[in-house]
Amino acid sequence: MTRLLLKNFVRAKGLMLGLLLLFIAGCISLYIGHRFIEQNKETVEQSAHFQQENIERYVEYNQSSIGTLLYYLRFGLVHQAPHLVGLAIGQRDINPSVISVNIRNLEEQKYTSALMNPMYQLLGNMDFSFVLLYFFPLIIIAFCYNLVSEEKEEGIWDMILSQTAQPLQMLSIKLGIRFASVMGVLLLLLTLAGLGLNIPLDKAFVSFCLVAIVYVVFWFCLTCLVISFHLSSSQNALVLLLSWISLTLILPASVHALSTYLYPIPEAYGTVLESRDGYHTQWDKPKEPTIAQFHAQYPQFSSYNHPSDQEFSWLWYFAMQQMGDQHAANDAKVLAEKLRARGAFSQAMGWVIPTIHTQLSLNSLSQSDLLHHLHFLEALEDFHEDKRLYFYPKIFENAAVAEEDWSDFGLAFHQKPLEISGAQTVLPPLLASFLLLFLARMNWRMKMFIEKN
């Protein structure tokens, strides 16, 4: 029976075309992922090159004052991306992979991102996660919406029922063939991704594959539930398409709107203003309080003071810059907390909305989500602070520029160790799938009893 149902499936040209289109869309997404990884790699390579070139030039022209030199010099921190990011680009296309900062006021520099083509931002990326989240369910719907109703509408159902009182076995095989074909394309694409994008077969990639598989399983289970109501093909298609629209578009958009309503972030704008005010207002104020606050924050530099006979000193200047960050510190902290709260809210909603959960999981595993970017910004703060603490004494003592080995200052790299929780990663859609399957089976039992009409 399986062989004959498989033959029937293979000979249906529309179904084969659907699989082919899915595969082509998947291949395009892999190419887009590959291009993103290459562009990212090129950005990092060029940043390293330009940073070194930049340092060499400034050192050449600013031999007399290390303070002046460090006013200009920028040091880059790279947010390292695993190759898995090629499958789920997430927020990586709007957040820079490299942020170069000088040792002045940090807050303003945090949000100075790289220049990019706005058209890419407008269109978004058709990466693999997009194909998985949006295309795969459509193909599953197209394959299964008439799983039973096709036979009924074509008059074959009576012949089937006259041959067996248990058509569920036949329908299970029919569904299994469709499941295997879609899963085959998914696994083929993931294999191609592993080979083509050089993704190591580590825990992250295995988890990524599991999330993708469970997502496909979820949609098959949802389809099973809908067709278990024995509606007509057009009614099945309508219900399934409405489910697709709700799960992939309306609910995620609603959760996003709700999270922005629950956690508004006026601090995003306030942080920048506070930072600027904190720094610029110091020009018109007496120097002593500014320097006193600097000493309070860095007691190790309390032996350095502003020369009373001079109008300007680098100590005073960097103390002013420090004030900018201090003024904005509270807003910056609240901003980060609220962004984390938004992330936590979305994750909580993911327990009941599998599409949201899948998107968040894929982005988290490929380290392209909001939380990884916030972690990178924290690392940037540490990186910036390290640079300050290293250079402050040299600036305050006006150390000779030539004494420093400037070739040592290449790009620094950050990558947060990935924490994967198996339960958190696949459990919500898996539970939803079991529930749907259970309901579908109950429904079948009720509707499949002998009452045909």
Add this chain to the structure above:
Amino acid sequence: MLIAENLTKIYGQQTALWQLNLEIKAGEIFALLGQNGAGKTTTIHCLLGFILPTEGAAYINGLEVTKNLTVARKQVAYIPETVMLYPNLTGAENLAFFSSLAGFKYSTNELEAYLTYAGLQAEAHHRRLGGYSKGMRQKVGIAIAVAKQVKALLLDEPTSGLDPKAANEFSSILKNMAEKGTAILMATHDIFRAKEIADRIGIMKEGNLVSIIKASSVTTHALEELYLQMV
């Protein structure tokens, strides 16, 4: 073999079948005549277990259909007015598929033998069903029924749309099956065909079996007159 006992089916306010009592013995061909909506198809669907009777019971080989659906359905075959099968499979593949649903697995030679017995020309055995005429599909339906090796056969206007030669061949097959002990219930509009092959003929009107006639006791003309009087 086939028994309807006070078989009644009511849809809301509409009575589709009322207190039908009927017994068809092994080797007997019983034809049900009646207008559209007389209750012929409802009778067949109750015997098949497609629908639950409102009252009464249907029995196949002594088994009450609703209580022993799986076993009862193994003992009955059905040929609808228009046999619809999978158009992407060949005649032989369709036969193999529907036989496997009933739990039979046949070799290619056996499948071809059944199709040939049903009157399907050899060159069509391995052609996809999409290109078959109604008569050819009907023959595959007969092959499916024969291959199920059942004790009872239910037919719902099986010869409608068949050309005279095909209908004649079909009649021969039914007679042959009856000779081998199969009980056959056939709903039809075709008075001539009913007279030709049936042992007994029942006339239905508005859900009631109003008359049962021994086919050998009337001429075709008399049967036609009787039918017109009753409906």
